[in-house]
Amino acid sequence: MTPDELPPALRELQDRLQRAAQRDIEIERRVAERVRRGRWRRWLLVAVAAIVSAGGVAVAQRVFDRKGADVPRDRVRQEESPAAERGVITTSARPDPSGGPPWAMRVFTNPQGLECIAVGRLLDATLGAYDHTRTFRALPAKFAGTCESLTRVGLIAVAHRRPYPEPRTIVYGLAREGRPVRITVAGETRTLQPGAFGSFVDVRAGVFDMAGASAATTVDGRTIRRRLG
């Protein structure tokens, strides 16, 4: 049958259907084109992201994530006692002013029953430290800490000064009653709210003269002040 044999309405319907088909083909072509362009854009994005992230990871590893052997035991300071158990308090983590792994505390009890504390950078749930080559070295499992009787003193506070890789002054400790701890270093006082087990960590950029530095809290209704210098 030819269109000429069709009556007007059926012929008109044919024209309208054919125009609709043309629109449909055009839409399909545009969609396919957009999908093709989208694929290219996606691949381009993936490639750029891969290059950027690979570069970023490489730099980050160079700056922060190099790992080496554990800290040798012969470098453990004499006044520190060996740890009886591991007890990293991740909630004590505080950021470093330059970024990278945060600073956190390890708390444990030594064989004599004293509370011991150590501080370090927390990387992959491991407490460690960076050496002068920016290599992260985990603190040994038997690493020591500073030990005292928290029951007797009410507040344990230790200042740790590290000249490398970046100069830092870290004050950390335990407050028996978990009340706010005021830390004064070089005339600047900060008040910290202790976390789990009364732990607190204060990180400052720079290595300060600790003369006159102190940490103070309230225990049994009295103010306990510990000299850090």
Added chain:
Amino acid sequence: MAESRSAERGATRASLLARSVDDAALFGTFYEHYVQRVSVYFMRRVFDPEIAFDLTAETFALALERRRQFRGDTAQEEQGWLFAIARSLLHAYWRKGRIERAAVARLGIERPSLGTEDIEYLHRQAGIETLRERLAEALDAVRPDQAAAIRARVLEERGYAEIAADFKTTPDVIRARVSRGLRTMQALLGNQVEDVLADA
């Protein structure tokens, strides 16, 4: 024309529908090949040019929308596929009493108005005049209210609104009576109207 259609039917030409995916003109050709058979199919079942025309338009609109889903390669396969759509629309019309026009609307196709020439063409192609006697006999087998609605609509060719006013009801009720009555008559007239595909 009948000879050429028979020749086409016997031929193993490639499916126009399948090729129309990327060629709008081929969809026009596909329409030319089947529009007479499809409109006759509907006319012999609904006896109403307006309804048959709407169902024809919706059938081709759906075929256009779904042609990418067609998996056949031959003319026979595309014909079977097209009439499956037509049958489905017809049954929906009988069941609901109204015509589905969703695909026509989605495609933004404005419905052409039927003129005298179109109506005569549809009657002629479907052989409605020769069916009228049989139609009148078949009406006896239909419920009285449905038969009255069909008589007014199909034989007297009056509008739904006018019939509804006479029967003190709504046009929708009249449409439902007509479609359901026609469905019943289909069973009686089946031998005469089921041969559309064989005739084509």
